[in-house]
Amino acid sequence: MGNPRDNFSPVYDVVGIGFGPANLALAIALEEHDDSAPRDQAVTALFLERQPAFGWHRGMLIDGATMQVSFLKDLATLRNPTSRFGFVPYLHARGRLVDFINHKILYPTREEFHDYLEWAAAGVDHLVSYSSEATEVRAVGDLLEVVVQGPGGSTVHRARNVVVACGLQPRMPDGVKAGANVWHSSELLNRLAGRSAQARRFVVVGAGQSAAEAAEYLHRTYPQAEVEAVFARYGYSPADDSPYANRVFDPEAVDVYYDADQAAKDRLMAYHRNTNYAVVDLDLIEELYRRAYQEKVRGHARLHIRGVSEVTDVRDEGTGVTLRIRSQATGAEETVTADAAVFATGYDEQDPVPLLGPLAPYVSRDTDGRLRVGRDYRLSVEGLGDAGIYVQGGTEHTHGITSSLLSMVAVRSGEILRSVLEHRDAAKYRDDASLALEGAAHD
Numbered sequence: 001m002g003n004p005r006d007n008f009s010p011v012y013d014v015v016g017i018g019f020g021p022a023n024l025a026l027a028i029a030l031e032e033h034d035d036s037a038p039r040d041q042a043v044t045a046l047f048l049e050r051q052p053a054f055g056w057h058r059g060m061l062i063d064g065a066t067m068q069v070s071f072l073k074d075l076a077t078l079r080n081p082t083s084r085f086g087f088v089p090y091l092h093a094r095g096r097l098v099d100f101i102n103h104k105i106l107y108p109t110r111e112e113f114h115d116y117l118e119w120a121a122a123g124v125d126h127l128v129s130y131s132s133e134a135t136e137v138r139a140v141g142d143l144l145e146v147v148v149q150g151p152g153g154s155t156v157h158r159a160r161n162v163v164v165a166c167g168l169q170p171r172m173p174d175g176v177k178a179g180a181n182v183w184h185s186s187e188l189l190n191r192l193a194g195r196s197a198q199a200r201r202f203v204v205v206g207a208g209q210s211a212a213e214a215a216e217y218l219h220r221t222y223p224q225a226e227v228e229a230v231f232a233r234y235g236y237s238p239a240d241d242s243p244y245a246n247r248v249f250d251p252e253a254v255d256v257y258y259d260a261d262q263a264a265k266d267r268l269m270a271y272h273r274n275t276n277y278a279v280v281d282l283d284l285i286e287e288l289y290r291r292a293y294q295e296k297v298r299g300h301a302r303l304h305i306r307g308v309s310e311v312t313d314v315r316d317e318g319t320g321v322t323l324r325i326r327s328q329a330t331g332a333e334e335t336v337t338a339d340a341a342v343f344a345t346g347y348d349e350q351d352p353v354p355l356l357g358p359l360a361p362y363v364s365r366d367t368d369g370r371l372r373v374g375r376d377y378r379l380s381v382e383g384l385g386d387a388g389i390y391v392q393g394g395t396e397h398t399h400g401i402t403s404s405l406l407s408m409v410a411v412r413s414g415e416i417l418r419s420v421l422e423h424r425d426a427a428k429y430r431d432d433a434s435l436a437l438e439g440a441a442h443d
Helices: 021-036 087-094 097-103 110-123 185-192 209-221 245-249 251-259 262-275 282-298 353-362 406-442
Strands: 008-012 014-017 045-048 133-140 143-150 153-159 161-164 168-170 182-184 201-205 226-230 303-306 309-316 321-327 333-338 340-343 347-349 388-391
Touching (some): 133 353, 201 321, 209 226
Antiparallel strands (some): 321 333
């Protein structure tokens, strides 16, 4: 394979690790900057993605499931309303703009939005290297080196700045291991592909949007199967998407949260968790209730809502799964057998620090051990000099609930680009001043 240091690329202004919606939005911001900037002020960039092609939550592209954010909170519009990468230009390019207007909706289906993301990614395809997995970031002199494993072996890319957007990691409950018949909701459609339509029972664990969508889809798609929805709440709780509550997702809300003291941050998070976590769109709640009620009328129930309950044991038997379900109210337990169990139990933000290798001990942390992140999403790294490491994700503790969501990617990408340019200009100014001083000394 050889030494990866022998295969150097040019020095990029930005190397992005991961190419989901966050770094896709940044690639668009860079592309638009270079479209209008003088050639000597262009920002050179490369984005690395371990998948062979662009994809975003493919396993949950359920037919009819809608986005929870307005189509105007796309990859570019809030940063640049005239962007050619916005959702409206996408609709025009696909020949559906008038049809979408006539549809009178703010929230496109997840399937359509994924098509939009793929369309946008194709527009910046020249900036992306797919099937390329970053394994380490290290500092060498005034630069950063990103070690990458790809089909051709190991490569090193040099950069002045690295932007890490590793995305989310599916979370399973402690003691529960994914298997042939035990799935995380992120795999739902992939796991169901080719499975018999004669399934008898599914168990869905979780109380949030993904759990309710999975329960609805399984109930609709397998008309002979029973669906057991298990969660600790008494029933599904509706998301608060009223206008004032939604202001927590405004770009200005990040400034408010970032500048607040820790006590205020804790209060704001507690107040507004029900805008995003373990909550369900009211329309979906009402649809599930309507189905369950109609089944009671007919005397044949297939949809069972097990509130105030928890799964205490899961065994994948190979041909199916056996679960123990305990009532948290009475303590009574019941054994349930099913064709599969789906755990819609959320995601964890991936920690970017393991990528940093020898740099990791020099990353600044607060008293609780959390990363110190600048308002511009730049990490504080001792001894790094002018090189910058930025993170997209893992900033909820510093930037608030908004920072990790799709609705902020357009604005955040502009803020990161502005920071990169400001640091580049500052470094150039210092270099020019130093050369001037050297010249004066020689004179």
